[in-house]
Amino acid sequence: DFLQEEIIKMKRKIEEEAKIATTSLEKLQAKADDLQALVTMKSEKILEMESERKEQETIRMKEIDMLIELRDIVEDQKTRIASLEEEVERGDSAQRSMEAQQRLLCEAEAKTAEAEETVEKWKARMAEAELIMKEMEAKIEQEEEENRMLQEMI
Secondary structure (H helix, E strand, O other), rough: HHHHHHHHHHHHHHHHHHEEEEHHHHHHHHHHHHHHHHHHHHHHHHHHHHHHHHHHHHHHHHHHHHHHHHHHHHHHHHHHHHHHHHHHHHHHHHHHHHHHHHHHHHHHHHHHHHHHHHHHHHHHHHHHHHHHHHHHHHHHHHHHHHHHHHHHHO
């Protein structure tokens, strides 16, 4: 009997330990399931974050490309502005040159008009001088005629 009681006690003890082990196993299985769910959730989050990172990287690369294009456009605009400024300067220089030529032309026209006026005055004086010369020649001829007549008389 004693042996049987001991066996029963041992059997109960084994059953209790089996229950405790089963409970512990169930708890461990629940924790393992929770951990597996957490790992799955974290893996999905990592995949989602990698996807977002790739998307952000793509956006960043597009932004860099746009900035490079904008820089090129700005450089082109600076070049065009410099070219236009040079053209404006050449235009201003040409305008100043034309204005100087216009002043010289006006001065030359004024001198030409002055010279023409002087020539007209000289022509008038020459005409007066010719008239005086003709009058003198006529007087000389008249005096010569008078002298001839006087000599014929003598």
